[in-house]
C-alpha cells in the first residue's frame with residue numbers, strides 16, 4: 001500500500017517536473033569495485049557528519065545565548081536542565097571532531113589514489129576549501145561555551161594570526177572584534193559559526209557534490225588498466241547507497257556512544273582576569289601546527305621564528321590546494337611517484353607533531 | 361604605531377589643559393581669602409617653610425592662614441611688626457603645649473560648627489585621659505601629641521587616603537614610635553606589634569586585602585584616648601565585631617573563672633596582635649589545644665573539649681567531601697545548583713558550630729553540627745545521584761544500540777542476498 | 785522460500801527502522817519541550833503567598849544561585865535584598881527587635897534598604913524588586 005502511494009506521488013511529480021535526469025543518474029551511476037573501494041565511503045561519512053552538525057546545531061540554537069554573561073550559563077543550562085541537552089551538545093562536539101577527522105582521511109585517500117588529477121581538479125579545490133572551513137567551524141565553535149580553556153586557547157590562536165606582517169594585526173583585531181578577546185569576540189565568533197560559515201560551507205559543498213555527480217567516481221590506475229570484462233561495478237542505487245547507509249548507522253551509533261561515555265567537559269566559566277589555567281591547548285587538529293610553531297627557534301636568521309612558521313603553513317596550504325596543477329616528471333627508475341612520497345611525508349609529519357604535542 | 365602617537369599626544373595635551381585648569385582653581389581660592397597672606401609669601405620667598413608643608417592641607421583648604429594658628433599680622437610686610445607678640449604672635453608651640461594649641465579651635469564647638477556641624481570636640485579631653493596625654497602632662501616629651509599622628513602641615517581628613525590616620529595608614533603611623541625598640545625599651549613595651557599584626561588575620565585583611573572592615577590599631581586601643589585595652593574589657597573589644605562569640609562566652613561559667621584568675625578573655629587563647637585564623641584543633645585535647653592548658657584528663661572540661669573537637673572535625677571533613685563532590689558535579693556539567701545551596705547552608709552551620717565552641721557546651725555544638733551533617737550528607741547524596749546519572753544514561757543508549765544493530769544486521773543480510781542473486 | 789526470506793528481512797528492517805527513528809526522535813522531541821526552569825538566568829522568583837508570611841519576619845529565598853533575604857516589615861512592606869554579607873559572604877538575618885539586617889559573623893549591620901550602617905561590611909546589600917501578583921510575592925532583579 002505504502003509503495004502504491006509512494007509511486008503515485010513520484011509519478012505525479014514526474015508528470016510536472018520531469019524527473020528523467022534524476023532517474024538517469026540513479027539508474028546509471030555506478031561505482032567501481034576494487035581493493036581500495038572502502039575509501040569511496042569516506043566522503044559520504046563526512047557528509048553524514050556534516051548533516052548531523054547542521055541538525056544538532058539548529059537544536060542547540062534554541063537554547064544557546066551568546067554573550068559574556070549568558071553563553072556559559074546557557075550551555076550549562078542545556079546540559080543540566082534541558083532534557084537530552086547533554087546528548088545534543090555532546091553529539092555536536094563529537095561529530096565536529098569526527099567530521100574533521102574523516103575529512104582528513106577522505107582528503108588523503110583522494111590524494112593517494114590520485115583522484116584529484118584531471119578532470120577532477122575543481123572537486124579537489126572545493127574539497128580543500130571545505131576542509132579549511134571545517135577547521136574554521138571548529139575554531140569558532142570552540143569559544144562559544146565561553147569556558148576558561150576555550151577562552152585562553154582562542155587568545156593564543158588569534159595571537160598567532162597577529163604575527164603575520166602588515167595584515168596580521170588588523171586581521172587579529174578584526175577577528176577579535178577589538179584588541180582583546182572579549183564578549184565582542186564571542187558575538188563575532190557566534191555569527192561566524194552559525195551564519196557565515198554554514199552559508200559558505202554549504203555553497204562549496206554543493207559545488208563539490210555537483211562536480212562528483214557530473215563526473216562519476218574516479219577509477220584508480222590499476223582498475224582502469226584491467227580488461228573491460230574484468231572491471232566490476234556496483235550500481236550506485238540501491239547497492240552502494242545501502243552500504244553507505246549501513247555505514248552511517250554504525251557511525252551514528254559510535255557517535256552517541258562517544259557522547260555518552262566521553263562527554264565534553266564544560267569546565268569553569270572564562271574569566272578574563274584569571275591567570276591562564278594549565279594545559280591550554282588548541283583542538284587536536286590544530287595541534288600539529290601549534291607544536292611545530294613551538295619547536296621553531298625565536299629567530300631564524302633575522303625573521304621571527306613564529307612568523308616564518310605561520311608563513312610556511314600558509315604557503316604549504318596553498319600548494320596543497322594546487323596539487324592537481326603540479327606536475328613532477330616521473331622517472332622510470334623511481335619506485336614511488338614523487339608526489340606520493342611528499343604525501344607520505346606530510347602524513348608522517350602531521351602524525352608525529354600531533355603526538356609530540358600531546359606528549360610534551 | 362600611529363594610533364599610539366595619537367593617543368600619547370592627546371593625553372599630553374589633555375593633561376596640560378587640566379593642569380592649567382586646576383591651577384586656575386586654586387588661584388581663585390587663595391583670592392577668596394580676604395587679606396594678603398604675607399607670612400606665606402615671605403616664607404616661600406626665603407624658602408623657610410615648615411617641614412612637610414602641603415598646599416592641600418585641610419586647614420589651608422578651609423581658608424585658614426598661618427596666622428590662624430600661629431598668630432601675628434599677615435597683612436604687614438614688615439617682619440618685626442608681623443611677628444610681634446603684641447599682634448598675638450605665638451610662634452612654634454612647645455611640644456607639651458600642642459594639645460592646647462590645637463584645642464583652641466578643636467575644643468570649641470561654636471567655632472568648629474562653622475566648618476563641620478557634626479564634628480566631635482572632645483579630642484583634647486580624651487587625649488589627657490590617654491597614656492600619651494598623662495605622660496605629656498607629666499613632662500615626658502617622647503610621647504605622641506596631636507601632630508605626631510596627624511602631622512602639623514599636611515593634615516587630611518580621616519577618610520582621605522592621603523591622611524596618616526587613614527585606616528590603611530594607621531598601623532604604620534603608630535609604628536613610627538611603637539616600632540622603635542630603643543624608645544619602647546624605656547617604657548618596658550614591646551616593639552614588634554606591627555610585625556605581629558601584619559601576619560594576623562586582621563593585619564592580612566586590612567593591609568593585604570584592603571578590607572576596611574578589619575580593625576586597625578585604634579579600633580581596639582582607641583585613638584585620642586588610647587590605652588591598652590584592660591583585662592576586663594578585652595572581650596568587649598573583640599565583641600564589637602565578634603558579637604556572638606562574646607555573648608556565648610560571657611554566659612559561661614568559664615567567663616567568671618577567667619575573671620577570677622585574671623585571665624585575659626579572648627586573648628588567653630587567641631593572642632592579641634598576632635591573632636591567627638583559629639584552627640579546629642585549638643579546641644580538643646591535641647597538642648595545639650588550648651583547653652588542655654588548664655584541663656586535665658578526666659575532668660569535665662577535658663571530656664567536653666574532646667567531644668566538641670570531634671564533632672566539628674567530623675562536620676568539617678564531611679563538608680570538604682561534599683565540596684569535592686560538588687566540584688566534580690560541576691566539572692561534569694551536571695546540575696549543581698541545589699547542591700550549591702546546600703553547601704552554603706552547611707557552611708553556615710559549620711561557622712555557627714565553630715562559634716558555639718565559646719559556649720563550651722558540647723550539647724549546643726552538637727545541635728548545629730548535626731544539622732550540618734544532615735545537610736552535607738544530603739549534598740553528598742545529591743551529588744552522587746548526579747554523578748551516577750552521568751554515568752548511567754546507559755539504558756537508553758542500550759535500547760537505541762539494539763535498534764541500530766537490528767538495522768545494521770538486516771541491511772547487511774539484504775546486501776549479501778543481493779550480491780548472491782546477482783552472481784546466480 | 786527466497787521471497788519469504790526477503791519479506792522477513794524487510795520486516796526486520798522495518799522494525800529496526802522504527803526503533804531507530806524512535807531513538808532519534810524521542811530525544812529530540814524531549815529536547816524541544818521547554819524545561820521547568822525556562823531560562824538559564826533567573827530574573828524572577830516566586831516566594832510564596834503574602835498570607836502565610838507574618839509581618840516583622842523574614843525568609844531566605846533562592847534566587848538562581850544566590851540567596852536573597854525577603855523581609856516583611858512591621859508595616860507590611862516587602863523588602864528583598866541579597867542575603868550574602870558584603871564583608872565575607874555570611875548569610876545575613878533580619879533582627880525583629882532592632883528592625884535591622886544583621887550579620888552574625890562580625891556584627892555587621894545594614895538598614896532595611898541594605899545600607900551598611902555599622903560593622904565591617906564595606907558595601908550595601910544589592911536590592912531586588914518585590915511585586916505582589918495576585919497575593920503571590922514575586923522577586924525580580926532591579927533594573
Ligand code: HEM
Nearest residue numbers: 040042043044046047103107115123124127128131217218
Ligand atoms: C566536509 C568535508 C567534505 C565532504 C562532506 C565531502 C563529501 C564528498 C563526497 C560525499 C564524495 C563522494 C564519495 C567519495 O568519493 O568519498 C566526495 C568526493 C571527493 N572529494 Fe570530498 N568531501 C569533503 C572534503 C573533501 C576534501 C577536504 C577534499 C580534498 C582536499 C575532497 C576532495 C574530494 C575529491 C577529489 C572527490 C572525488 C573522489 C572520487 O571521485 O573518487 N573532499 N567528497
Ligand code: FES
Nearest residue numbers: 869871872887892
Ligand atoms: S561576614 Fe558579615 S560582617 Fe563579616
